[in-house]
Structures are given as structure tokens and as C-alpha cells.
Amino acid sequence: MVNLTINGLPVSVSAGTTVLEAARSAGIKIPSLCFLKDANEIGACRICVVEVKGAKSLVASCVYPVSEGMEVFTNTEKVRKSRQLTLELILSNHRMDCLTCARSGKCELQQLAAELGIDAVRFAADSLPPQIEDSAAHLVRDNSKCVLCRRCTAVCRKAQEVGVIGCNDRGFDTHIGCAFDRDLAEVDCVSCGQCIVACPTGALQEKDDTDKVWAALADPAKHVVVGPAPSVRVTLGECFGMPVGTNVEGKMVTALKRLGFDKVFDVDNAADFTIMEEGTEFLSRLQNGGALPMITSCSPGWIRYCEQHHPDMLDNLSTCKSPQQMFGSLVKTYYAEKMGIDPKDIFVVSIMPCTAKKYEVAREEMRQHGWLPVDVSLTTRELGRMITRAGLLFDHLPDGEFDEMLGLSTGASVIFGATGGVMEAALRTVVEVVTNGEMKPLEFTEVRGTEGIKEASYELPGRTVRVCVCSGLSNAKKVLDGVKAGELHYDFIEIMACPGGCVNGGGQPIQHADVRNWVDLKALRAKALYTQDEGMTLRKSHENPILQQVYREYLGEPGGHKAHEILHTHYIP
Numbered sequence: 001m002v003n004l005t006i007n008g009l010p011v012s013v014s015a016g017t018t019v020l021e022a023a024r025s026a027g028i029k030i031p032s033l034c035f036l037k038d039a040n041e042i043g044a045c046r047i048c049v050v051e052v053k054g055a056k057s058l059v060a061s062c063v064y065p066v067s068e069g070m071e072v073f074t075n076t077e078k079v080r081k082s083r084q085l086t087l088e089l090i091l092s093n094h095r096m097d098c099l100t101c102a103r104s105g106k107c108e109l110q111q112l113a114a115e116l117g118i119d120a121v122r123f124a125a126d127s128l129p130p131q132i133e134d135s136a137a138h139l140v141r142d143n144s145k146c147v148l149c150r151r152c153t154a155v156c157r158k159a160q161e162v163g164v165i166g167c168n169d170r171g172f173d174t175h176i177g178c179a180f181d182r183d184l185a186e187v188d189c190v191s192c193g194q195c196i197v198a199c200p201t202g203a204l205q206e207k208d209d210t211d212k213v214w215a216a217l218a219d220p221a222k223h224v225v226v227g228p229a230p231s232v233r234v235t236l237g238e239c240f241g242m243p244v245g246t247n248v249e250g251k252m253v254t255a256l257k258r259l260g261f262d263k264v265f266d267v268d269n270a271a272d273f274t275i276m277e278e279g280t281e282f283l284s285r286l287q288n289g290g291a292l293p294m295i296t297s298c299s300p301g302w303i304r305y306c307e308q309h310h311p312d313m314l315d316n317l318s319t320c321k322s323p324q325q326m327f328g329s330l331v332k333t334y335y336a337e338k339m340g341i342d343p344k345d346i347f348v349v350s351i352m353p354c355t356a357k358k359y360e361v362a363r364e365e366m367r368q369h370g371w372l373p374v375d376v377s378l379t380t381r382e383l384g385r386m387i388t389r390a391g392l393l394f395d396h397l398p399d400g401e402f403d404e405m406l407g408l409s410t411g412a413s414v415i416f417g418a419t420g421g422v423m424e425a426a427l428r429t430v431v432e433v434v435t436n437g438e439m440k441p442l443e444f445t446e447v448r449g450t451e452g453i454k455e456a457s458y459e460l461p462g463r464t465v466r467v468c469v470c471s472g473l474s475n476a477k478k479v480l481d482g483v484k485a486g487e488l489h490y491d492f493i494e495i496m497a498c499p500g501g502c503v504n505g506g507g508q509p510i511q512h513a514d515v516r517n518w519v520d521l522k523a524l525r526a527k528a529l530y531t532q533d534e535g536m537t538l539r540k541s542h543e544n545p546i547l548q549q550v551y552r553e554y555l556g557e558p559g560g561h562k563a564h565e566i567l568h569t570h571y572i573p
């Protein structure tokens with residue numbers, strides 16, 4: 001252990017700890033801006049400076065390691081003045097339209113200004129014009145609000161190993177963009193949105209599609225159907241200040257009904273369909289031959305990455321549509337027929353933790369009979385804004401229930417939102433079908449947890465099945481490189497583009513670095529899903545009575561001709 005003092009208090013921490021972390025452990029907050037733990041530790045912004053006795057100048061505490069006998073001062077006049085001046089200089093080059101900024105109230109710069117006592121802007125630039133880049137389906141960049149912290153470029157390069165954004169030019173001209181200032185839509189961005197949730201300001205935000213939904217809700221000719229993704233129920237509460245990991249399923253359903261949707265179904269129900277189809281497909285590939293390892297296809301950011309970087313693996317992808325797309329397809333076929341509504345009059349909205357879903361809904365190979373299954377995909381954040389705009393006091397809402405028909409789901413689908421959840425859900429069904437009996441235990445704990453890569457083997461009659469679960473595209477790359485090199489051998493792989501899976505998607509509520517650096521969002525949100533699963537009576541997709549009914553009445557056999565027509569797709573290199 002290393003012993004030091006911070007503001008005169010004795011502190012003891014392990015070697016290698018930074019001054020910022022040591023202060024935190026002693027209950028002292030050092031403000032920071034560019035620091036994002038494990039992603040961006042570059043000490044560039046100089047907001048986190050402190051005095052260290054004997055050091056020639058102030059030091060950046062986020063990268064400065066502790067040493068024995070060190071004396072640190074985090075709150076001297078010199079420190080306060082330096083932080084204020086640094087922040088004033090950042091603000092001098094920042095377009096401050098806080099009143100109308102999408103990040104207002106959730107902006108780290110705004111919070112810092114308040115915490116550091118900036119009550120006037122001495123060096124305000126003449127009004128800076130917006131610098132909008134909105135070529136991609138999922139994201140809008142406004143560099144007039146960028147503080148050059150480089151958190152976005154770090155996550156894109158390190159966590160995702162996509163690396164399509166970086167610093168262009170030098171000095172006062174430095175700005176974030178793609179190489180040669182090409183538009184984001186022209187490069188290999190996978191639309192994951194991890195850069196958005198890493199951004200401290202309003203420089204990056206999702207493309208807001210709420211107006212399209214308000215318009216549909218106001219159109220009497222439209223029958224508007226909505227379905228939220230598995231993980232949204234355990235994150236939406238954060239938009240309203242609730243603790244991370246609060247399950248608000250009932251309030252969310254009531255909010256959707258009060259917003260005026262004609263039917264509130266559940267994408268969890270579609271996730272059960274995904275398991276039936278994907279499980280059947282996997283067994284068929286095992287028994288009849290087919291490209292192995294089979295790889296899950298629900299994460300559109302991953303699909304895009306696969307198309308761009310591993311086109312030779314496209315045959316390995318499951319042909320199943322994602323639950324989002326199965327949901328839209330079932331609404332516009334089965335539900336439309338049952339209700340006698342022309343699918344062209346149905347407007348399907350999905351609520352997703354994901355920005356890549358905005359890109360997925362418009363993929364042309366999803367088109368059926370002239371319509372696209374999902375009309376608009378909103379992020380959790382956009383739904384939060386709609387609820388606020390409608391004047392619904394979220395914490396006052398009573399619990400509601402999903403509408404029948406496509407609203408009933410099982411615990412297997414609930415856990416889809418966490419990394420390993422799709423694999424576990426599939427195993428619950430596959431193992432039971434193969435062993436032809438009640439399976440115990442129900443939990444496949446080996447594939448749970450937030451590690452980026454997990455593997456396990458299961459003994460099925462006649463063969464061992466080797467599975468792998470990975471999240472974050474840098475991990476996907478490692479696994480795929482290993483598979484191609486013949487070093488890793490799996491039969492079934494789950495890949496989610498976002499680290500930790502959908503609970504940590506790029507469309508999830510914004511949490512400041514001040515929270516993200518110290519709280520494991522992925523683990524807390526996932527825990528809420530596993531807790532919901534534990535409390536459910538039905539926990540295996542094949543036990544869902546709605547599924548059984550829809551297959552009986554409409555789809556025929558899982559993996560059969562009609563199921564293929566409605567629930568599957570194909571990806572072409």
C-alpha cells in the first residue's frame with residue numbers, strides 16, 4: 001500500500017492508483033472533463049489539476065500516480081483559479097445555446113461551470129455558428145459544442161476498434177471528424193452510438209425522430225403500435241433521476257398508453273420468437289451441416305461491422321431477423337390479418353437502447369410486400385423526452401400491462417438485454433429440445449457477467465457444444481481473428497456491438513463520467529434484468545403460449561416456410 005495525505009487527511013491506497021482515484025476513495029471529488037476510466041486517460045483538459053508538494057507545477061490528477069509520503073492539495077486558491085481559467089477558455093470556444101441544446105440539464109460542461117463557480121463568461125466568442133454534420137441515420141454532430149476531450153474518439157478506437165473518428169488539423173483549427181473530413185455516412189461507422197454516450201456535451205446526439213412519432217399519433221388514419229426492447233425497462237427510469245438498475249416496466253407501459261399508442265406490445269415477445277427460430281436453425285446446422293460457428297444477428301452494429309470487416313463470415317450469421325424486426329414483421333402480418341387492418345395503415349414504433357436500430361429499420365432487405373417492418377426506432381432517451389413533453393409525471397404513473405396478442409413474454413427474452421442473455425435464452429430452449437425433457441438447472445451462469453469475452457462447453461447427447469459470448473467490437477475482432485486462425489473453436493457465438501450488451505447501448509440514458517467512472521452501469525442494469533427473469537413463471541421461450549398459438553394458427557413449424565418468409569432475412573456481402 002502507498003500512504004499519502006490529501007488535504008491533510010491520511011490516505012492509503014494500492015500502488016498504481018491515480019491521485020484522482022485516491023481522492024475519490026477518501027470522499028473528495030476532483031472535477032474532471034476528459035477523463036473516462038479505462039477509455040480516455042490522457043490528462044489533456046487540465047480541469048482535474050491539483051497541487052502536489054514539491055512538484056514544479058500543478059499536475060493532472062487523472063494520470064498522476066500516488067507515491068509514498070506524497071502531499072496533495074485539491075482545493076487551494078491556485079488550484080481553483082487554474083481550473084476556472086481553463087474552463088473559461090474552453091467556454092470561449094463553445095457555442096452556448098444551452099436553452100435549446102438537447103443535452104441541457106445533462107451536460108457535463110454546464111455542471112462543471114456551476115461547480116467551479118463560473119458566473120460570467122469573460123471571453124465569450126461572438127456567436128459561433130453551428131457546425132452540423134448529420135449525414136448518418138443515427139447521429140448528429142455539432143462541432144461548435146465540442147470541447148476536444150477526445151472521449152468519443154477513444155471509445156470508437158479502443159472499445160470498438162472501429163476508429164473512424166479522430167482529430168483533424170492542428171492548433172486552433174483542431175476538430176473532431178473522419179479522415180479527410182469525409183461524412184460519417186461515407187465511412188465504416190457502425191452506428192453504435194458509443195461516442196454519443198461518451199460525449200460530455202451536446203456535440204453528439206442521436207438523430208431525433210420524435211416528431212415523426214408525434215405526427216403518426218396525431219393522424220387518425222394511422223394505427224400506431226409500439227414495442228420497447230428488453231433493456232429499456234431497466235434504464236428508462238434513469239431519464240427521470242431514478243437509481244441505475246430500477247425496473248420501471250409497469251410505468252413505461254402506462255406512459256406509452258397515455259402517449260396515445262393504439263397498442264403497446266413488447267419486443268420481448270418477439271425475442272421469444274427469435275429464440276425459437278435461432279434455436280431451430282442452430283440445431284439444424286448441427287444435425288444437417290451448415291456454417292458453424294453460427295453467430296447471432298440481433299445487434300445491427302455488429303452486423304454492419306461483420307459486413308465491413310469480415311464479409312467472409314456472413315454465412316455464419318444466423319438468418320434470423322433481430323427481435324426488433326421480427327416484432328415489426330409480426331405486427332404487419334399476423335396482427336394486421338387478425339385485426340383486419342391494411343399493414344400500410346399500421347405505423348410501428350420500436351423503443352430501443354440502440355442508435356444502430358435507426359439504421360437497421362431502413363435496411364432494404366427488410367422490406368416485405370412494399371412496407372418496412374418498423375417505421376421509426378426511438379432511443380430510450382427520445383422516449384424519455386416524449387414522456388416529459390407530454391407532461392407525464394413518470395414516478396406518479398401506476399403500473400400498466402402490455403396488450404395481449406404480442407405482449408406476453410418469458411424470462412428468456414427479458415435477459416436478452418444483457419451480454420450473454422441471448423445465448424442463455426437459446427440454451428434454455430436448445431438443451432431442453434435436444435434432451436427431450438425438463439432441464440435443470442435453468443441458469444447458464446457461465447455465460448453471465450460483464451466480461452468482454454466468455455466461453456463455455458455443454459454436453460448434449462452425442463456431442464459437446466462450445467459457445468462463446470462477446471460484447472464490444474474489439475472483443476468481437478479478437479474472437480473472429482482466433483476462429484479464422486483456427487485457434488478458437490466454437491459452435492455458437494453471441495456478439496453484441498456494445499460493451500456489456502444492450503443495457504449499455506448507445507441510445508441509453510446519458511450518465512456523466514462522474515457516474516460512469518465509479519459505477520458499473522452494465523452490471524447494475526443487467527442485474528435488474530436477471531432479477532425480473534427470476535421472478536417470472538415462464539422462463540423458456542418455447543413455453544410462451546402466445547408463440548405456440550401464433551405458430552399453430554399462422555406460422556406453421558419453427559424454421560418452416562412461412563416462418564422463414566416473415567422472420568428471417570439474408571445479408572449479402
Ligand code: HC1
Nearest residue numbers: 229230231298322323324354502
Ligand atoms: Fe437489444 Fe435485441 S437484445 S439487440 O439490446 O436482440 O437494441 O434491449 O431489443 O432487436 O430483444 C437492442 C435490447 C433488443 C433486438 C432484443
Ligand code: SF4
Nearest residue numbers: 156189190192193195
Ligand atoms: Fe465510432 Fe460507433 Fe460513434 Fe460510429 S457510432 S463514430 S462506430 S463510436
